[in-house]
Amino acid sequence: MASIDSLQLHSLCNVQSSIGKAKLRIPSNLVVFRRRLENLKWVQVETNRRFVCRAIGDSSTPDEDIQNTQNDNDDVVVVVGVATTESNTPSDSENSVSRFRSMITTLPPVVFVMKKCSGNSIWIGICIAASVLVAALRAYAVIKSRDNQPAGSVADLVRRGQLRSGDRRGISKSLNYEDPFNNPFVKLDKGNSTVEMCGKVYRLAPVTLTEKEQTIHQKRRSRAYQWKRPTIFLKEGDSIPPDVDPDTIRWIPANHPFATTVSDIDQDLAQTNVYQKQGVPFRIRAEHEAMQKKLEALQNEEKLNNLSIDSQNAREFQRPYKLGTKLEGENIQKNSQDNVTGNSSSEETHKT
Amino acid sequence: MASLRLFSTNHQSLLLPSSLSHNPLTSSSPRFVKNPSRRSPIRSVLQFNRKPELAGETPRIVVITSGKGGVGKTTTTANVGLSLARYGFSVVAIDADLGLRNLDLLLGLENRVNYTCVEVINGDCRLDQALVRDKRWSNFELLCISKPRSKLPMGFGGKALEWLVDALKTRPEGSPDFIIIDCPAGIDAGFITAITPANEAILVTTPDITALRDADRVTGLLECDGIRDIKMIVNRVRTDMIKGEDMMSVLDVQEMLGLSLLGAIPEDSEVIRSTNRGFPLVLNKPPTLAGLAFEQAAWRLVEQDSMKAVMVEEEPKKRGFFSFFGG
Numbered sequence: 001m002a003s004i005d006s007l008q009l010h011s012l013c014n015v016q017s018s019i020g021k022a023k024l025r026i027p028s029n030l031v032v033f034r035r036r037l038e039n040l041k042w043v044q045v046e047t048n049r050r051f052v053c054r055a056i057g058d059s060s061t062p063d064e065d066i067q068n069t070q071n072d073n074d075d076v077v078v079v080v081g082v083a084t085t086e087s088n089t090p091s092d093s094e095n096s097v098s099r100f101r102s103m104i105t106t107l108p109p110v111v112f113v114m115k116k117c118s119g120n121s122i123w124i125g126i127c128i129a130a131s132v133l134v135a136a137l138r139a140y141a142v143i144k145s146r147d148n149q150p151a152g153s154v155a156d157l158v159r160r161g162q163l164r165s166g167d168r169r170g171i172s173k174s175l176n177y178e179d180p181f182n183n184p185f186v187k188l189d190k191g192n193s194t195v196e197m198c199g200k201v202y203r204l205a206p207v208t209l210t211e212k213e214q215t216i217h218q219k220r221r222s223r224a225y226q227w228k229r230p231t232i233f234l235k236e237g238d239s240i241p242p243d244v245d246p247d248t249i250r251w252i253p254a255n256h257p258f259a260t261t262v263s264d265i266d267q268d269l270a271q272t273n274v275y276q277k278q279g280v281p282f283r284i285r286a287e288h289e290a291m292q293k294k295l296e297a298l299q300n301e302e303k304l305n306n307l308s309i310d311s312q313n314a315r316e317f318q319r320p321y322k323l324g325t326k327l328e329g330e331n332i333q334k335n336s337q338d339n340v341t342g343n344s345s346s347e348e349t350h351k352t
Numbered sequence: 353m354a355s356l357r358l359f360s361t362n363h364q365s366l367l368l369p370s371s372l373s374h375n376p377l378t379s380s381s382p383r384f385v386k387n388p389s390r391r392s393p394i395r396s397v398l399q400f401n402r403k404p405e406l407a408g409e410t411p412r413i414v415v416i417t418s419g420k421g422g423v424g425k426t427t428t429t430a431n432v433g434l435s436l437a438r439y440g441f442s443v444v445a446i447d448a449d450l451g452l453r454n455l456d457l458l459l460g461l462e463n464r465v466n467y468t469c470v471e472v473i474n475g476d477c478r479l480d481q482a483l484v485r486d487k488r489w490s491n492f493e494l495l496c497i498s499k500p501r502s503k504l505p506m507g508f509g510g511k512a513l514e515w516l517v518d519a520l521k522t523r524p525e526g527s528p529d530f531i532i533i534d535c536p537a538g539i540d541a542g543f544i545t546a547i548t549p550a551n552e553a554i555l556v557t558t559p560d561i562t563a564l565r566d567a568d569r570v571t572g573l574l575e576c577d578g579i580r581d582i583k584m585i586v587n588r589v590r591t592d593m594i595k596g597e598d599m600m601s602v603l604d605v606q607e608m609l610g611l612s613l614l615g616a617i618p619e620d621s622e623v624i625r626s627t628n629r630g631f632p633l634v635l636n637k638p639p640t641l642a643g644l645a646f647e648q649a650a651w652r653l654v655e656q657d658s659m660k661a662v663m664v665e666e667e668p669k670k671r672g673f674f675s676f677f678g679g
Contacts, residue, residue: 195663198641202591202663207613209606217610218575225572229510230544252541265474267511273475274515277524282475 404439404654406529413517413531415550419566421537423558424587427623429534430458431634435650437492441529444520447496448513448546449536459486460630461494469497473512479519509541510548517549539573547574552581554614558588559600564608571609583614583658585649590619594664602662612658615649617642
């Protein structure tokens, strides 16, 4: 009987361990098993019972476990995956194995269903937890973005820097000084002279340079490096002006890619351009004025061309003139007739 | 949350222990006190939990130079400039590299540069039309000195920059708080042009001997030209190589050059990513080590302060009993 109960325990333990070496739960059936043990009459009183639960997956195979248990004459070992009995003789062990096998053949569907269901339930739980977590994160991100962005599209213009009236509208966010040293990445160890920054620990060593040493270095450099600022820039072929310190002359190569000695613009004009605060820049204004002058000159030339009489164009001018006189004559006649009729009508109106 | 604090020379309260106030090199004791029992606690406190107070006369005209190319001048200009803008100061950054313009790329403003100083000088546009305002921080503006194909007459190159700075001081919007000039590499005409209007200089160097020699030369030239306020930023520091004694330490660099330290920037691969994105490092959230270091350097620049302690050698993080459980 004990063997049967141990087999039951074995099956339950088998199920639990097959799930994933989880904690071995002690189901209520084990309590039943214990009760049955109490009711049993033990044949060997002096037997030391040692119940060992071991998860499936150990290096030892069930056969080895059986041999180990057979060698332990005084111990009753209950091993997950393998059931043992009190008997020590090989024939008895074979009987127990056969019984065990018969037990297994009857139980698998239940075991298999339990295995399947429990496996699925855990995955379902994990999926549900993951979905809840993702939803929570999304909600948090949305809330955070809402807090950062004020309402209204004009605020977007302020945020993008296109509009600077954020203070006036009361929607700008003040540029608060973010102190990076009150963050958890920086820690000062009060006991020792160490500091922890970004997860790394550093030891602090004092700076040892004194003012006297600094002065010594300055004197050394003043002796070593004699240099005067160049004031005259010449290119190859230029003559050196008289009464000029040669140390202040700087020779610029003719093919220097970024420097030139030739200035296309007057120095005073350049200074004026730099100091200009408003209005059209000098060159653009000069170009605009030049363009205007050119246009005016072109217009004047066209007028002159139009006014001058050319022999070739003379006949062309005459035709419209003749036509004009004929038309004028006709117009005069018409006007005179109209006037006559008009006057008569006006006289008639006055009479009435 | 505890914050880093570094004592400022401007503050009268001397919070450093007296054992560290005198010159340690004159005594026979080594620079690093290796005996833990003798080590006096360094109470260097970085006061970064408040807005820095602007020191000196405005506008502060700072030239960022190095001598050797590729040490991080333009990166320093972009990140320090934007850090200053985040602090609330108005900043104008001038890319004084005549032919090889890069500052606009780092800031992500390359598509918005239509006019440069050459156009302003020639009268093609006004100065305010050549300034490119950053939309992320409206108090940061960029001014490029020339386009790659145009040449600047060297006869008044330095003068032109002086006129520009003067015009910025007198503009209707008000004088900017900082004018940062990104100097080209070398000690050529471009260097001379860039340092002309500057009052102070930031020397960027890396802990290798070639950069140090060039930096020393440039420092000498700056001092000959009358610029005395020169501070140093050591870039691309690798604490692991320093620990293995394959790289000079920041204090070694300081000992060689004899300049006050404004910042020590660790090597960070995020620099390359930020360059490609056109998004400076200091704007990253969460901040990286290099970004924090640039912030610290900008803070010290505002207050005309220098580093009093440097971070050296990474120690293994002590893990408690419950660290296994995530504590």
